[in-house]
Amino acid sequence: MARKSVFKWVKELALAAMAAASVGVAQAQQVSCADRSVLIEQLATKFQERQLAVGQMGPMVILEIFVADSGTWTIFATDVGGTSCVVAVGDNWQSMIVADVGG
Secondary structure, eight states: OHHHHHHHHHHHHHHHHHHHTTOOHHHHTOOOEEEHHHHHHHHHHHHOOEEEEEEEOSSSEEEEEEEOTTSOEEEEEEETTSEEEEEEEESOOOOOOOOOOOO
16 A cells, blocks of 8 residues: 555656646656666666666655766656656756765
8 A cells, every 4th residue: 555655646746747847748647667677778778877866765665866978867766666657857967066064
């Protein structure tokens, strides 16, 4: 049950992100999900994207960020079963170095 609710949330987030990016309604209704290995292969082959970061969203899902030198980027969520769903995509990624302001 928890797994279904997590992916329902991910799908809603993906739809909102696509709508915010002014994607057509027909495209916004389709959420891209695939086996993680297939998605990673497609990102590498089609966009030359490689993993930049990963973080845990909860006990069942991780969030991954893939970026290319050209600036394209993809964020997707992966469940423990290895299914990944694209959350957001874009251009002009800029990595920043954060100075330690603590002390």
